[in-house]
Amino acid sequence: MTTSSSAGQSRRDFLFVATGAVAAVGAAAAAWPLVAQLNPDASTIAAGAPIEVDLSPIAEGQDIKVFWRGKPIFISHRTKKQIEEARNVNVASLPDPQPDSARVKEGHDQWLVVIGICTHLGCVPIAHEGAYDGFFCPCHGSVYDTSGRIRQGPAPSNLPVPPYAFISDSKIKIG
Amino acid sequence: MSGPSTFQPKNPVLKWIERRLPIFGLVHSSFVAYPTPRNLNYWWTFGGILSFMLGVQIVTGVILAMHYTPHADLAFNSVEAIVRDVDYGWLLRYLHSNGASMFFIAVYIHMLRGLYYGSYKEPREILWILGVIIYLLMMATGFMGYVLPWGQMSFWGATVITNLFSAIPYFGESIVTLLWGGYSVGNPTLNRFFSLHYLLPFVIAGVVVLHVWALHVAGQNNPAGVEPKTSKDTVPFTPYATIKDAFGLACFILFFFWFVFYIPNYLGDPDNYIPANPGVTPPHIVPEWYYLPFYAILRSIPDKLAGVVAMFSAILVLAFLPWLDSSKTRSMRYRPLAKQCFWIFVGVCLGLGYLGAKPPEGVYVIAGRILTACYFAYFLIVLPILSRIEKPRAVPNSIADDVLGKKKSVVASALAVIGVVGLLALDSGSTARASDHGSTPPSMSWSFAGPFGKFDQGQLQRGYKVYKEVCAACHSMNLVHYRNLTDPGGPGLSVAQAEALAAEIQVKDGPNDAGDMFERPGRIADKFPSPFPNENAARAANGGAAPPDLSLMAKARGYERGFPQFIFDAFTQFQEKGPNYIHALLTGFEDTPPEGFKLPDGSTYNRYFPGHAMKMPNVLSDDQVTYDDGTPQSVDQYAKDVAAFLMWAAEPKLEERKRLGFQVMIFMVILAGLLYFTKRAVWADAH
Numbered sequence: 001m002t003t004s005s006s007a008g009q010s011r012r013d014f015l016f017v018a019t020g021a022v023a024a025v026g027a028a029a030a031a032w033p034l035v036a037q038l039n040p041d042a043s044t045i046a047a048g049a050p051i052e053v054d055l056s057p058i059a060e061g062q063d064i065k066v067f068w069r070g071k072p073i074f075i076s077h078r079t080k081k082q083i084e085e086a087r088n089v090n091v092a093s094l095p096d097p098q099p100d101s102a103r104v105k106e107g108h109d110q111w112l113v114v115i116g117i118c119t120h121l122g123c124v125p126i127a128h129e130g131a132y133d134g135f136f137c138p139c140h141g142s143v144y145d146t147s148g149r150i151r152q153g154p155a156p157s158n159l160p161v162p163p164y165a166f167i168s169d170s171k172i173k174i175g
Numbered sequence: 176m177s178g179p180s181t182f183q184p185k186n187p188v189l190k191w192i193e194r195r196l197p198i199f200g201l202v203h204s205s206f207v208a209y210p211t212p213r214n215l216n217y218w219w220t221f222g223g224i225l226s227f228m229l230g231v232q233i234v235t236g237v238i239l240a241m242h243y244t245p246h247a248d249l250a251f252n253s254v255e256a257i258v259r260d261v262d263y264g265w266l267l268r269y270l271h272s273n274g275a276s277m278f279f280i281a282v283y284i285h286m287l288r289g290l291y292y293g294s295y296k297e298p299r300e301i302l303w304i305l306g307v308i309i310y311l312l313m314m315a316t317g318f319m320g321y322v323l324p325w326g327q328m329s330f331w332g333a334t335v336i337t338n339l340f341s342a343i344p345y346f347g348e349s350i351v352t353l354l355w356g357g358y359s360v361g362n363p364t365l366n367r368f369f370s371l372h373y374l375l376p377f378v379i380a381g382v383v384v385l386h387v388w389a390l391h392v393a394g395q396n397n398p399a400g401v402e403p404k405t406s407k408d409t410v411p412f413t414p415y416a417t418i419k420d421a422f423g424l425a426c427f428i429l430f431f432f433w434f435v436f437y438i439p440n441y442l443g444d445p446d447n448y449i450p451a452n453p454g455v456t457p458p459h460i461v462p463e464w465y466y467l468p469f470y471a472i473l474r475s476i477p478d479k480l481a482g483v484v485a486m487f488s489a490i491l492v493l494a495f496l497p498w499l500d501s502s503k504t505r506s507m508r509y510r511p512l513a514k515q516c517f518w519i520f521v522g523v524c525l526g527l528g529y530l531g532a533k534p535p536e537g538v539y540v541i542a543g544r545i546l547t548a549c550y551f552a553y554f555l556i557v558l559p560i561l562s563r564i565e566k567p568r569a570v571p572n573s574i575a576d577d578v579l580g581k582k583k584s585v586v587a588s589a590l591a592v593i594g595v596v597g598l599l600a601l602d603s604g605s606t607a608r609a610s611d612h613g614s615t616p617p618s619m620s621w622s623f624a625g626p627f628g629k630f631d632q633g634q635l636q637r638g639y640k641v642y643k644e645v646c647a648a649c650h651s652m653n654l655v656h657y658r659n660l661t662d663p664g665g666p667g668l669s670v671a672q673a674e675a676l677a678a679e680i681q682v683k684d685g686p687n688d689a690g691d692m693f694e695r696p697g698r699i700a701d702k703f704p705s706p707f708p709n710e711n712a713a714r715a716a717n718g719g720a721a722p723p724d725l726s727l728m729a730k731a732r733g734y735e736r737g738f739p740q741f742i743f744d745a746f747t748q749f750q751e752k753g754p755n756y757i758h759a760l761l762t763g764f765e766d767t768p769p770e771g772f773k774l775p776d777g778s779t780y781n782r783y784f785p786g787h788a789m790k791m792p793n794v795l796s797d798d799q800v801t802y803d804d805g806t807p808q809s810v811d812q813y814a815k816d817v818a819a820f821l822m823w824a825a826e827p828k829l830e831e832r833k834r835l836g837f838q839v840m841i842f843m844v845i846l847a848g849l850l851y852f853t854k855r856a857v858w859a860d861a862h
Contacts (some may be wrong), residue, residue, distance in 0.1 A: 012856050015849070015852055015853055015856055016853060016856070018849060019846075019849040019850060019852075019853045022842075022845060022846050022849055023421075023846060023850075026842060026843075026846055029842075032263075033262070033263035033266055033267065034234065034238060034267075036262040036263055037238055037241075037242075037261050037262050037263050037264060037267060038241075039262050041242070041256070041260040041261045041262065041264070042259070042260035042261075042658070042662075043256060043260045043656075043700075044260075046656065046658050046699065046700035047700055049698065049699075049700060057688070
């Protein structure tokens with residue numbers, strides 16, 4: 001038996017295309033869960049809930065490191081001198097221009113809270129090192145100032161400020 | 176794979192590649208131009224189905240390994256975390272666990288087809304032996320995979336199977352030690368099994384390549400069992416065989432997905448939802464259904480070494496089949512006596528499978544011995560003798576003649592299908608509990624039963640209340656977190672409500688900066704609190720029997736449904752043994768045991784508990800828990816509500832599973848229908 005009529009031919013072509021299209025949709029849909037499973041799972045997300053940090057034990061000039069969502073968060077209790085240094089900078093001349101006031105909470109100028117991950121390739125910078133009294137990344141030599149802004153080296157941007165808020169004068173909630 | 180190809184690509188880039196690596200020619204000659212006998216029936220689609228299943232197992236397995244922790248203390252919970260927390264983790268796990276069963280169903284059909292149509296005969300002996308090797312590798316892989324969840328059946332299966340090797344004289348004990356990596360089955364065993372379970376599928380894939388290579392050298396056998404002579408006898412692989420395989424595969428996927436989405440635990444054993452306990456062997460150890468015939472052979476022989484030898488011989492004898500059956504006629508279609516013996520042999524295998532799931536006592540042992548004798552007799556006596564004395568009917572001159580003079584042997588196909596369903600249904604592992612001692616729990620009607628089942632939010636909330644106010648005094652629920660109460664398809668609490676509930680508990684945390692542990696209010700990320708600090712404390716406080724964790728209770732208990740009910744259960748999607756049992760147990764206490772029953776001290780009589788003497792007292796009484804929604808405050812209602820709550824706790828993705836399942840089934844029916852009509856359109860030219 002052969003289908004020689006052109007109507008039969010086009011009906012067949014339609015059938016082949018429809019079958020192929022449905023099969024392709026099925027294959028694409030099947031790929032979805034295989035990729036979606038790579039997302040953080042529910043327990044990881046639940047463990048990434050906001051944390052509270054008590055600032056009272058941190059003396060002036062000291063800093064601590066806490067972990068939130070697996071990232072080190074630097075909390076520095078800045079000295080007057082450090083605050084001055086952060087403010088007395090020609091913002092326009094910075095590689096990533098940002099005034100110090102945009103990086104701390106109003107009325108809490110002494111507290112700098114930044115994610116301690118170098119914006120170059122993810123190493124953890126060392127506090128109180130480098131030419132700007134801020135942070136120095138030992139991996140590739142990026143230097144950050146007392147506001148966590150990039151001043152020298154290959155890093156493209158400032159140390160990011162995580163979402164946080166003061167719930168009292170001596171307590172912050174990160175996240 | 177059948178010699179140098181004549182394929183010449185037109186595209187200059189492909190031409191450039193082809194001159195240096197003739198890969199397109201290889202694909203073209205193997206999967207496009209490759210001549211395939213035109214009379215192949217649907218039993219020949221199982222080769223393609225098996226390749227697909229190997230792919231499914233490798234892809235899902237590689238993904239599961241991303242989330243799984245091969246450690247004796249963590250493995251069980253990591254598997255549960257996959258099902259509960261990972262996006263589509265439940266789907267991937269059920270695809271993989273049911274995929275193993277589907278793989279074996281397909282391989283058994285594939286093997287029986289080879290047996291029936293004489294596909295092992297000259298010149299396909301090596302092809303057949305490679306198949307036997309693949310089958311052995313599959314068994315090893317399946318066994319090691321079953322160990323990985325580290326449940327009770329995993330642990331005791333590993334113990335029993337590794338101990339098989341201790342039967343070997345002189346070296347046995349040393350071999351077992353090498354398998355274990357310790358003095359008993361433990362963490363080192365789990366680690367090496369994980370490593371090998373990851374490795375072996377790729378070895379299988381390698382042998383499959385050899386298998387396909389050998390196939391493409393010898394060419395496919397066919398139902399007539401005569402070799403193609405002219406080009407009239409064959410059609411090109413693409414599109415004819417590809418589209419037929421695709422349709423067969425789509426139908427098989429529908430069957431596969433019925434299990435994955437609707438009865439994912441039907442083929443498993445409830446005991447494997449109990450974490451491995453090296454101190455307690457389950458009363459009734461059963462391997463996965465696909466090993467049952469061989470397990471029956473093992474148990475039929477009263478001698479340790481002889482039993483093990485018999486079991487392995489039952490598989491190895493297959494490799495000698497090409498020489499045991501020397502009949503020149505391949506297909507049993509033309510061998511009336513051999514054909515009858517074949518179907519008897521299929522019945523023997525099914526019977527052995529049935530017996531493998533039964534306790535080794537009384538009539539079962541005798542039946543097992545008879546069927547074991549029949550099994551070996553088929554290969555060692557029946558086939559060798561038949562091939563010498565039987566006078567086969569005339570085979571057709573050519574495949575083309577066969578196609579023209581074709582009568583449909585619907586009966587044989589139907590029989591085979593019934594056989595497969597029976598084989599499948601042989602999972603009475605899940606049905607072998609509580610039968611000897613308890614009465615059967617009555618079947619309740621549950622809102623979450625059936626293909627469109629959903630949990631009743633109000634019922635889950637009430638059940639949680641009963642758990643919290645009564646059960647939680649002694650039972651932990653380590654796999655359930657407060658955050659789960661807000662999950663879709665659950666009790667439907669708001670985040671604020673869950674936070675308030677979590678804040679009621681104190682959680683030990685720390686150490687703080689001073690190095691001290693401290694207590695803090697619970698958060699929604701915390702799990703439900705345990706009433707006892709550890710298992711020994713739980714045991715000591717409860718008269719020697721630690722109250723079990725309830726997270727998986729609704730999947731970790733079952734009871735015998737009996738033949739043929741358990742086969743119907745696959746069609747009616749009956750998955751509610753656990754909640755039925757829990758409800759029955761909570762309402763089954765009796766103050767005075769029946770006459771003649773000696774109740775041990777510190778126990779309570781329960782009609783449904785295996786052995787009836789239960790350490791748990793009757794803790795529920797009417798009006799004990801206050802319901803705010805006007806539901807009757809009776810023990811029966813409490814029992815129902817808490818059973819539903821425990822079902823949700825054990826299977827929190829049930830609603831998502833059934834919803835997605837419906838969409839997928841509709842899609843697959845459409846696809847299978849389209850493939851069927853496409854197949855007809857393609858084959859219209861060939862007939």
